[in-house]
Every structure is written in C-alpha cells, then in structure tokens.
Amino acid sequence: MHRRLPEGPxxxxxxQPFPDxxxxxxxVEYLSLDLETTGLSPKQDRILSFGHVVMKGMSIExxxxxxxxxxxxxxxxxxxxxxxxxxxxxxASGEPLxxxxxxxxxxxxxxxxLAHHAELEFGFIDHLCRKVCGERFLTRVVDTQWIARxxxxxxxxxFGGSDLRLFNLREHYNLPRYNAHNALSDALAAAELFAAxxxxxxxxxxxxxDFLRRM
Amino acid sequence: MEVELIEIREFLAEHPPFDHLPSExxxxxxxxxxxxxLRRGTAFPGITGDGDLWLVRKGGVEIRDxxxxxxxxxxxxxxxxxxxxxxxPEKPITGITIEDSLFYLLPxxxxxxxxxxxxxxxxxxxxxxxxxxxxxITAMGEGDxxxxxxxxxxxLLRRQPVIVAPDTTIRDAARLMNRERVSAVLICDGKNLQGxxxxxxxxxxxxxxGCNINSPIREIMTDRLIKIxxxxxxxxxxxxxxxxxxxxxxxxxxxxxxxxxxxxxxIRHQSNNSLYLVGDIGKARDVDDLEMAARRIPDLHIxxxxxxxxxxxxxxxxxxxxxxxxxxxxxxxRQRIGEPPVPFAWLAVGSQARREQTSRSDQDHALLLSDxxxxxxxxxxxxxxxxxxxxxxxxxxxxxxxxxxMATNPDWRQPFAVWRDYFDGWIRKPEKRxxxxxxxxxxxxPIAGEESLYDRLxxxxxxxxxxxxxFIAHMAANALTHxxxxxxxxxxxxxxxxxxxNTVNLKQRGIIPIVDLARxxxxxGGLRELNTVDRLRxxxxxxxxxxxxxxxxxxxxAFIAMLRARNQVNQLREGRxxxxxxxxxxxxxxxxxxxxxxxxxxxxxxxxxxxxxxTERFY
Numbered sequence: 110m111h112r113r114l115p116e117g118p119x120x121x122x123x124x125q126p127f128p129d130x131x132x133x134x135x136x137v138e139y140l141s142l143d144l145e146t147t148g149l150s151p152k153q154d155r156i157l158s159f160g161h162v163v164m165k166g167m168s169i170e171x172x173x174x175x176x177x178x179x180x181x182x183x184x185x186x187x188x189x190x191x192x193x194x195x196x197x198x199x200x201a202s203g204e205p206l207x208x209x210x211x212x213x214x215x216x217x218x219x220x221x222x223l224a225h226h227a228e229l230e231f232g233f234i235d236h237l238c239r240k241v242c243g244e245r246f247l248t249r250v251v252d253t254q255w256i257a258r259x260x261x262x263x264x265x266x267x268f269g270g271s272d273l274r275l276f277n278l279r280e281h282y283n284l285p286r287y288n289a290h291n292a293l294s295d296a297l298a299a300a301e302l303f304a305a306x307x308x309x310x311x312x313x314x315x316x317x318x319d320f321l322r323r324m
Numbered sequence: 325m326e327v328e329l330i331e332i333r334e335f336l337a338e339h340p341p342f343d344h345l346p347s348e349x350x351x352x353x354x355x356x357x358x359x360x361x362l363r364r365g366t367a368f369p370g371i372t373g374d375g376d377l378w379l380v381r382k383g384g385v386e387i388r389d390x391x392x393x394x395x396x397x398x399x400x401x402x403x404x405x406x407x408x409x410x411x412x413p414e415k416p417i418t419g420i421t422i423e424d425s426l427f428y429l430l431p432x433x434x435x436x437x438x439x440x441x442x443x444x445x446x447x448x449x450x451x452x453x454x455x456x457x458x459x460x461i462t463a464m465g466e467g468d469x470x471x472x473x474x475x476x477x478x479x480l481l482r483r484q485p486v487i488v489a490p491d492t493t494i495r496d497a498a499r500l501m502n503r504e505r506v507s508a509v510l511i512c513d514g515k516n517l518q519g520x521x522x523x524x525x526x527x528x529x530x531x532x533x534g535c536n537i538n539s540p541i542r543e544i545m546t547d548r549l550i551k552i553x554x555x556x557x558x559x560x561x562x563x564x565x566x567x568x569x570x571x572x573x574x575x576x577x578x579x580x581x582x583x584x585x586x587x588x589x590x591i592r593h594q595s596n597n598s599l600y601l602v603g604d605i606g607k608a609r610d611v612d613d614l615e616m617a618a619r620r621i622p623d624l625h626i627x628x629x630x631x632x633x634x635x636x637x638x639x640x641x642x643x644x645x646x647x648x649x650x651x652x653x654x655x656x657x658r659q660r661i662g663e664p665p666v667p668f669a670w671l672a673v674g675s676q677a678r679r680e681q682t683s684r685s686d687q688d689h690a691l692l693l694s695d696x697x698x699x700x701x702x703x704x705x706x707x708x709x710x711x712x713x714x715x716x717x718x719x720x721x722x723x724x725x726x727x728x729x730m731a732t733n734p735d736w737r738q739p740f741a742v743w744r745d746y747f748d749g750w751i752r753k754p755e756k757r758x759x760x761x762x763x764x765x766x767x768x769x770p771i772a773g774e775e776s777l778y779d780r781l782x783x784x785x786x787x788x789x790x791x792x793x794x795f796i797a798h799m800a801a802n803a804l805t806h807x808x809x810x811x812x813x814x815x816x817x818x819x820x821x822x823x824x825x826n827t828v829n830l831k832q833r834g835i836i837p838i839v840d841l842a843r844x845x846x847x848x849g850g851l852r853e854l855n856t857v858d859r860l861r862x863x864x865x866x867x868x869x870x871x872x873x874x875x876x877x878x879x880x881x882a883f884i885a886m887l888r889a890r891n892q893v894n895q896l897r898e899g900r901x902x903x904x905x906x907x908x909x910x911x912x913x914x915x916x917x918x919x920x921x922x923x924x925x926x927x928x929x930x931x932x933x934x935x936x937x938x939t940e941r942f943y
Contacts (some may be wrong), residue, residue, distance in 0.1 A: 171329060283426075300359070306362070
C-alpha cells in the first residue's frame, strides 16, 4: 500500500511506525489536535485553523505547540467569526492548506492522534488525504470524549450530551477554565483532559490499546 | 506575530516573580514550559528541586516534614519550593497533592538562563528574604499614588455642606453658619446650586453696606461660581484658590453638590502633622479641648500613611501625641487637685513607651512614687490623679486597658521599693503571669514628674536581668509562643498546626513576636533602648545578633507594620472599627509573597532563639 503512494508528506508520515498498542500509555507520545472549521461536514466545509501540541508520556510539551491559520479565499460565515475569533483578515493572511497539512503530518509521525470528539478531526484529515493522495488516513486515535462516554456507560451512569463537553469534563477534573477559544487552546485543553483521565485510572499496567478508538 | 498560549502567558504575568519579566520574555516563556497533571493524593515529585521548577496552575500541595508536621502549603500561582539548585533541606520532607492539580514545569536550566537575563526576576531567587522585603517597602512608599500632592478633593471633604434656600433671610443664614461653625454657606434651589455666601460677603456686602438682615440671602450671594469635581486634585484646587483669590470652592459631582472645600481644609491637610497637633494639645484649657484635638489623630494617621511615611514615623507621631495628651492631662489635674504631696513619675507602658502606637491603641500607664509615699496620707491624691488622666485619655480615644495595666489600678500605683520588689519577684520566679507582667513593665518611659525615679529603677532592673541566663531563657520561651503563620493558601492564612484562618492578626502574629525578640535582646544585653528598631540596632552593635539577622527582623517589622497602618487607614476611611486583622483578600499577590517572607524571617529568628536558649526545656 505504501508503495502505491506518491512521494510526499503522507508517505513520509506512514513510513514511521505507529506506537505499539501493547506499550504503556504513559510512555508513548501523542499529538493533541483541534481543528476549527466552517462546519461539520468534511465534504462541504473547510478547515480554518490547526492547533496541536505534543504530549510525551503524561507531560505536555508546550515547546511543540503550533497554531496555524489556513488561507481561505471565500468570505467567512459570520457565525464562525464569532466562535473562533478568526477574522477574514486573519484568514486571508493565513498559510496554504498543503503547507499546514505537511507540517501536521510531520508532527504526527510516530505519535498517537489525540482529540476531543475525534470524528471531526479525523474526518477532515481523512477527507483531505483521500482527495489529495487518493488514500485514506491511517492513524492511532485517542478520543477523550469517547473515553468519557465509555466510562459513564460502564458505570451505568445516565448522562446527557453536555456531560461530554470538554468544558464540563475539565471542570470535573479540577482543570482550569480557559477563556480563549482557538484551535491551540482547545488542543491543549484536550491533552490536559487526557492526562487527568489516565491519572484517574492509575494502575500498574495501562496498555495504550485500552484507550485507542477505532475510526 | 500573535502571542500564542495567551492564557498561560497571562497567568504567568500575574504571578510573582514572573511579573518581573519583560514583555518579550513573557511572550516566549509558555513555550519553555511543560504541563503535568497530578491526581489528588499523589506524592508530589517537585520537592527534590532538581530538574524542574513546579508552578501550581490549579489545585494545591502540602509539604510536611518526616514527623508529619505541616511545613508549607501551595495553591494557584505558587512556586513549590524548594527550587532548582537550592540546597536540600536537612530533614527529609515529603509533598502530596491535596486536590486534583495541574502544574507548569520550567526546566532548571531555562530558569537559570532567565535569571541571567533579567535582574529583577533573579532577585526573587537570589535576594535574601530581607532584601526582598526591603524592596517591597520601598515600592510601597512610591507606588500607590496617594501622596499629598495627588490626594483628591473627595478625600478631603470633611462634612456635608451647609445649604440654604435662596429665600432664607440673611440673618437666618448667618445664624445657621454660626451654629454649624462654617465660614461659608451654599445657596441651592432644590438640587440646583445657585450661589455661595461667605463670612467675607456678610461683612462687605451686608454689614459694611448697611443692608437689611431680613432680606433674602440671594441678594448678597456670589452667583458666578467656580466649581470643581470631586476627583480634582487637592493641589489643583489650591492653585485655583490662589489664582482667583477665593477661599471656598463648591464641589459638584454627577449627583449634584458633594461638598464645599475651603482653603483651610487644604492647608490643614498639608499641616495636619503631629507638630501642630502637639502644639494645640499644649494650649488646651480643659479636657474638651483635648478631646477636640484628639479627633484629628485618625486624619493624621491617614495623612501620614498617604504621604508614604513609614510605620516607624507613624509610631513616633502618634506616640508623641499621646505623650502630649498625658502630659497635658497631668497638668490639668494638678490645676484641679493641687500639687503632688510627694515626688512621682508618670510612666507610659508598652507601645507608648516604645513609641509604637497606632491610632487605635489602649492606654497603658503606671505611677512610680517616691518612697516617702504613705498610702493613708497620699493615696487619695494619686488615685484622683490617675483617674483624671485615665478618663481623659479614654475621652481622647485611647481605650481603657482590658488588662488593667493602668495607674488607676492600685497595684500599679506604688512607691519605688514596691516596684523594685515586683521586678525582683518576676526575675527570680519567672512564672507565666510574672513573664507576662515583666514583658509589659520592661517597656516603660517617664512622661511627667521625676525622671530620676525612673532612671534609678531602670538601671537597677537592667543590671539584674543582664546576663541572667535563666530568666532570659524563660522570657525567650514565653516569646516563642507567638508564632507567625506559615503562609497563605488561596485566600486563607495557614497557621501553625495546619489550620486555616480567614484573617491574620498582624499585631499578634507579626509585630508582637518581633517586639518580644527585641526586648529579650535589650534585657540580655542591658540595653536602655525602648523602641524595637532601636533595640535591634543596638543589639547588632553589641554583637547579640548578626547584622543580617537584625536587618531581616527590622525589615519584617517595617513591612508588617506598614501593612497594618495601611489597613487601618482603609478601616478609618470606611468608618469601620479599627483593628489589627487583615484579610488575605486585601493583599496583592506580590504583597502576599512579601508578607510570607516577613513571617519566615520571624520564624527563622525564633528558631535561632529556641536553640540559643534551649527553650524546649521550659515548655
């Protein structure tokens, strides 16, 4: 499969081995990602910005934090401007999607993709991979929302959609409130939430496989 | 470039010592950090001091020694000491998270690089505790912009303005001015300010012009008014008065007339210092006059603190006023009940003797009488004297001493020989009550009467205490019972046994421990000084304490006393009861750090004392 791929970022990314699910989840590396998009549909909507931060074991390394705004040529829907605090000007001065995507894949190589409600991030990246390289996006995924839902289900605890929101979950773990709402601060917020979820389950053996979500 | 990780940058910018970093460094700093989450009850790895500096972003940590005694407690924004490269503590300590906690970690090599680049930042780590406090004191004096020149008019308004309607007769207006003791009246039609009439107008436009005093006041009022806003600076108001040659200006705010400011108010604001007040007290004809004069003490307190006087100055000023009051009261008493039948010395006791009073102080005094004193013959006279002075002081705002350390108490109104026996007993049998009394009566100063009586007593007592190791050790053990708090955790004060208080009693837990230590130096070295700062300096000179130790205590005292004085200014302004309690809410983050430094300076000296005198043998 790799051989069929053209030279390029996706191929380079796939050349690095994925983290082994049998390894302890506190020893592998993660890339926490948040995308700001114009909507929920990968086919119709566009990515406005990438935010990602590296987590080595349970230590979030802010040195590897990235916040990249993608250049989009069409005017933005007013609602998105309000939510993401990204203005037309910022978007117009952004970078080409291909460049941002290449750097993201470089950062993800050898790491687990971490996101809150990972369907969105995975869906958009997957769509891009298929469109540009004709190949689906392969990766290991940890989804903090999915971990939270599974935990509540196992406990037979009734819950509503709002219980799974990043903000409410963070409050449960005594994590600070972040006022800024951008891709990077949300990526950081998800990484911190994952650290808290792992700390809550602290046992001797914690294989990564127990936290992985099949996409 | 936009600042990334803005929330983390803002958090750092709010917390010492990162607030000292220049803006560019702060922009870069978040990228040098890593983030760790520890669940409640986890062993805290940050106390080894190698690898990283741990900063609490959310949650809390407790540090204990190997016997389980709480050493420190850290909350949001606190750096969990010990920090990089610092010497390991002699006894093993352990830390544990007491809540789910999030930390920012700065690698030690990065910290070192930052320290090399920023001097102000570096000081937080390298400075002695004393150096840090001293810098804080300097900053307090300069910082808050409430000095004399920048006081606002609204702060100087002393009373509601006297207002009359335009149709009031001139005679009625003048009567009202008389009754209210004001030199000007405002004329208002409802809420509208129409004009002003001053003493000078009454003279020139009415009396000299031979007007009808039953005419309405509006006929002689000045209606082309100069007005100022409540936030005008006092200094500007004075300029306007000088330029326009007027003595009164109405102060009009958004909600209408706020008051009337006179040049007297401004001049008094500038000259309301202890010298004027002492002068007025010296001229007082009766206790009523003294009471009037003493009402200016809170203003003096406010003004001194605003003009960045140190707590030491404040103590000197207020004590000089209570000296003057006591002296004048004794003078008035002698006019009333006659001259004393035998020589006496009126003694100030405690904070007044040390010249460390604030505007809310008890009265503590005693009478030392000549050995010619005979109870049955002279008792009545001195009892009457004591009562007159004590009641007078109470009317002037100095509360009766709850412990009855007053000359009205027959125990403390005794001839020389009895006082000598008292001291002898306290020194020979240093029991709990004896030590308490000794602490009180070792700080005495003559206010009136025969100074030689006092001199003799003082010399003999000092001779007896000097080098009396057992007595000094008992005094030391007693002094160490007042322990400063460990620090702050969020908005709580962490006290010694790990409990929390909502407020800190700055006097009980900060000032008294230092006063006690200084007194012990004085007694053990036979030093005659009374004021705590003087005692500390004399002790250092005599080699009883290291220069460094002396300075750290002196700075700690200056800082804590300053905080107390400022806190009391706020209480005075808000018309609340003036006391020694400070809520951590009232402190800036920086001040909290410095106050903790000051407490730790006290604790350090206390433990030196405990070792030197092996106080644990006594309690």
